[in-house]
Amino acid sequence: MNHLQTALDIITQVGGAENIEHIEHCSTRLRLSLYDNGKVNEAALAKIDGVLGVRINVQCQVIIGHEVVQVYEAVRSLAGEPQAQSTQSVSTKASRGAQVVDFVISVFQPLVPAIAGGGVLKSLLLLLDVLGWLSRDSDTYKVLDNIGSAPLWFLPILVAITTAMKLKVNVLVAVSAVSVMLLPAMTKQLAEGTAFMSFDLRNVAYASQVFPAILCVLFYAQTEKLFNRYSPGALRIFLSPMLSLLVTVPVTLLILGPLGYELGAGLATVILWLYGKLGFVATGLLAAALPFMVAAGMHKPMLPYAVASMSQFGREMLYLPASLAHNIAESGACLAIALKSKDKVLKSTAFSAGISALFGITEPALYGVTLLNKKALYSVILGSVVGGAFIGWMAIEAFALVGPGLASISMFVSPDNPTNIVWAFAGAGLSFAIAFISALLLWRDKAAEKTDELTFTRPVEGQIIPLENVNDDVFARKIMGDGIAIVPSQGVLRAPADGTVVNIFESGHALSLLTDAGVELIFHIGIDTIKLQGEGFSPQVKEGQQVKRGETLIEFSLDTITAAGLDPVVMMVVTNGERFSLTPGSNDDKNHNPHIIMTLKESV
Numbered sequence: 353m354n355h356l357q358t359a360l361d362i363i364t365q366v367g368g369a370e371n372i373e374h375i376e377h378c379s380t381r382l383r384l385s386l387y388d389n390g391k392v393n394e395a396a397l398a399k400i401d402g403v404l405g406v407r408i409n410v411q412c413q414v415i416i417g418h419e420v421v422q423v424y425e426a427v428r429s430l431a432g433e434p435q436a437q438s439t440q441s442v443s444t445k446a447s448r449g450a451q452v453v454d455f456v457i458s459v460f461q462p463l464v465p466a467i468a469g470g471g472v473l474k475s476l477l478l479l480l481d482v483l484g485w486l487s488r489d490s491d492t493y494k495v496l497d498n499i500g501s502a503p504l505w506f507l508p509i510l511v512a513i514t515t516a517m518k519l520k521v522n523v524l525v526a527v528s529a530v531s532v533m534l535l536p537a538m539t540k541q542l543a544e545g546t547a548f549m550s551f552d553l554r555n556v557a558y559a560s561q562v563f564p565a566i567l568c569v570l571f572y573a574q575t576e577k578l579f580n581r582y583s584p585g586a587l588r589i590f591l592s593p594m595l596s597l598l599v600t601v602p603v604t605l606l607i608l609g610p611l612g613y614e615l616g617a618g619l620a621t622v623i624l625w626l627y628g629k630l631g632f633v634a635t636g637l638l639a640a641a642l643p644f645m646v647a648a649g650m651h652k653p654m655l656p657y658a659v660a661s662m663s664q665f666g667r668e669m670l671y672l673p674a675s676l677a678h679n680i681a682e683s684g685a686c687l688a689i690a691l692k693s694k695d696k697v698l699k700s701t702a703f704s705a706g707i708s709a710l711f712g713i714t715e716p717a718l719y720g721v722t723l724l725n726k727k728a729l730y731s732v733i734l735g736s737v738v739g740g741a742f743i744g745w746m747a748i749e750a751f752a753l754v755g756p757g758l759a760s761i762s763m764f765v766s767p768d769n770p771t772n773i774v775w776a777f778a779g780a781g782l783s784f785a786i787a788f789i790s791a792l793l794l795w796r797d798k799a800a801e802k803t804d805e806l807t808f809t810r811p812v813e814g815q816i817i818p819l820e821n822v823n824d825d826v827f828a829r830k831i832m833g834d835g836i837a838i839v840p841s842q843g844v845l846r847a848p849a850d851g852t853v854v855n856i857f858e859s860g861h862a863l864s865l866l867t868d869a870g871v872e873l874i875f876h877i878g879i880d881t882i883k884l885q886g887e888g889f890s891p892q893v894k895e896g897q898q899v900k901r902g903e904t905l906i907e908f909s910l911d912t913i914t915a916a917g918l919d920p921v922v923m924m925v926v927t928n929g930e931r932f933s934l935t936p937g938s939n940d941d942k943n944h945n946p947h948i949i950m951t952l953k954e955s956v
Contacts, residue, residue: 355419358402359426365400366412367391369431374458374518377424380404380715382414383461385454395896399854399866405719411454415715418708458518459566460655463510464753466503467659468760471752474500475762478751482770507663508534508558508565515569521576525593529572529600530565533558533609548602554610560663562656564612568604575599616660627670632744638674639740639783640733643682643722646714651675662753672750672763673743673779674736679757680780681735682709682717684787685728689721692795712757731791739783746775806869806952808848809901812922814840816949819923824879827923832874835925836950845875845906845922847899848950854896857882860889863905864927871952872928877908879919888912926952 363369366384374385386392389408397414398406402423404415416423477496480486486493503510508530516526532538533556542555558564579592627634645651654671661668686706690699698721705717722728749772750756752763764776815838822828822837851867861881865873877889888909893899913920 354401355422355426356430358400358416358423359430361400362397362403362414362423362427363431365393365397372431375424375428375431376458376461377420380415380417380420380713382416382420382424382427383457384412384414385458386412393896395852396854404716411457415719417716418713455518456656459511459514460562460659462514463507463659464655466510467507467662468752468754470500470503471662472500472754472760472763475752475765478765478767479762479773482765504663505559506534507560507562507659511562511565512569515566516573519569519573521569521573522593525576525596526569526572528593529597529604530568532601533564533568533604548606551606553605556610556613558609558613561613561616562659562663563616564604564609567608567612568600571603571608572596572600617664619657619660627744632741635670635674635677635744636737636741638670639677639681639736639743642675642678642736643718643729643732646678646718658753667749667751667766668753669747669749670744672753672756673748673776674740676748676750676756676764676776676780677739677743677783678732678736679709679712679714679755680783681732681739681787682714682722683707684735684784685731685791686717686721688731688788688791689725689728689795692792693797695797698797710757711759712755727794727796728791731787731794734790735783735785735787738786739779742782743776743779746779748772748776748779806849806867806871807948808924808950808952809846810838810949811845811848811875811905811924812838812840813842813844814838814922817921819925822879822921822923823919827876827925830925833925833927835873835923837924838922838949840877840910840920840922843908843910844904845877845908847901847903847905848873848924849901850899852896852898853893853905856891856893856895859884859886860891860906861886861908863891863893865899865905870928871926874923874925874927875905876923876925877906877920878913879921881913881918881920883918884912884916924950 362382363372366372366386367388368391371386371388371391372384373387376383389412392406392408392412394406394408397403402416402419404417406415407413474497477486477488477493477500481488481493488494488497509527512527512530513523516523539557542553545555546553556564575596576592579595580588583591583595630637642651658668658671683706686702686709690703690706693699693702701716701720705720708714709717722732748764749766749769750763751766752760754760754763756763761773761776761780764773766772817837817839819830819835819837820828826832827837845863847865849865849867849869849871851865851871851873854864854866854872856863859882861878861884862874862876865875867873881889888911890907892904892907899905910920
């Protein structure tokens with residue numbers, strides 16, 4: 353993949369760098385907060401090389417896969433630091449609810465790598481202790497445990513950073529405000545009982561808390577705006593931060609901190625109350641719903657609960673266990689399809705996606721296999737609901753906030769319950785087996801089920817000639833793919849089938865089309881006609897436009913081409929021909945429809 357080109361194409365199709373408000377990424381997705389989602393050319397965006405899929409709800413989510421970090425860095429380098437637009441222009445583009453969800457994702461998503469890294473390290477240490485390889489009383493264990501504990505302990509600082517970045521306020525001043533809550537001296541004062549201006553301060557353990565820090569930075573953002581506006585320019589560099597801290601920190605210690613603490617505790621308690629009422633059914637239902645939640649990107653709003661639960665109780669027993677069942681079910685279904693399918697492309701895609709899902713990355717499986725095939729989806733849901741219900745029944749708990757999979761299975765090592773990890777393996781195995789067997793029984797290759805031929809009408813009027821006879825080695829040797837060529841008698845290129853215009857060359861002499869049946873076509877008018885620099889070519893459609901069979905795509909001047917001494921032959925090439933067997937028509941075709949010049953059948 354050319355990361356720079358992919359990034360450039362993404363920026364272009366989302367409305368340009370000026371439409372990007374915020375850029376971030378997760379394990380497989382580039383997440384763009386845009387000022388106007390209406391500017392996104394979703395069809396063209398989905399066809400970019402390296403893009404697995406696109407989902408637009410609150411954010412514009414571009415699914416990349418395992419190379420997402422490289423694409424993210426390329427987008428950041430090309431787009432630069434997003435520039436703020438007026439509040440009025442932003443507020444007109446999204447509802448209040450959509451802005452809240454966007455805020456939550458932007459604040460919590462960047463926290464996951466640090467929390468996951470520390471959590472998995474702690475779970476591995478627990479495993480080493482259980483196996484008797486490294487005692488928890490040893491100095492080495494304690495040092496390593498401190499490394500794993502640091503991200504969660506200093507979670508308020510990390511949250512202050514992500515919140516300040518989202519709100520575009522001074523990050524260091526925001527961190528300074530939140531840091532007061534973690535100062536050893538302040539912690540000691542709160543524990544002993546203290547007051548501020550005769551108002552008692554509540555003793556709250558702020559370490560590992562997220563909501564007090566979020567409320568603190570939200571309030572700080574307002575004070576910074578106020579004091580920046582009214583501070584004299586010569587004094588603003590120190591006066592505004594000083595006044596902001598003087599106002600923000602006391603209000604946080606008196607009101608916002610305790611309120612945020614109760615909010616986090618209440619959120620975790622409500623989820624656990626629901627779990628207590630529904631029991632194992634809740635885990636099974638959540639696991640079954642996760643394919644749709646992940647596809648829509650709406651699993652990320654579960655992060656605040658998971659973080660709150662982890663910080664409040666040191667464990668989580670609903671979202672992450674359900675995710676284990678779903679992730680492994682995705683793997684089981686994909687690997688079964690890879691084993692049974694005779695389609696070489698699908699086999700390769702399903703095998704790769706199945707391995708990724710086994711290690712906790714499900715997007716390649718979802719967008720490459722599951723959501724495209726109902727029987728695969730049914731198998732995943734069945735494996736998820738059965739495995740999830742079993743995991744819920746056994747009350748399995750997670751001790752690290754990371755995508756559950758084979759590599760991170762140690763996240764289910766419990767310091768108090770040695771069988772927790774055993775039942776986690778059993779639940780994962782059950783999810784895999786149910787999905788694998790179900791997919792193995794249900795799967796039928798589409799090509800085996802459907803024998804309908806795909807037919808294509810003439811893109812231009814004229815004489816059909818074999819592609820091998822074209823006076824251009826790239827087309828004649830079928831390097832780009834198989835197809836047909838026509839010596840045109842009229843200067844009009846028409847769509848040979850219903851589809852979507854993917855790309856139009858700037859010079860107007862070439863165009864690519866994705867048919868509704870999934871055939872990728874490239875049309876090239878003339879040989880070396882790029883030398884004309886667009887003269888004589890007049891595209892009648894736009895990129896991303898839906899077209900019907902027979903609709904005009906490009907009008908071109910035969911006189912201009914021949915006057916320049918160039919060959920006007922038109923090539924129509926199938927670029928994903930490995931999926932099809934091609935039968936070209938001819939001028940002497942005696943079938944019932946002489947306008948059909950090419951027929952494809954899906955290969956088995």
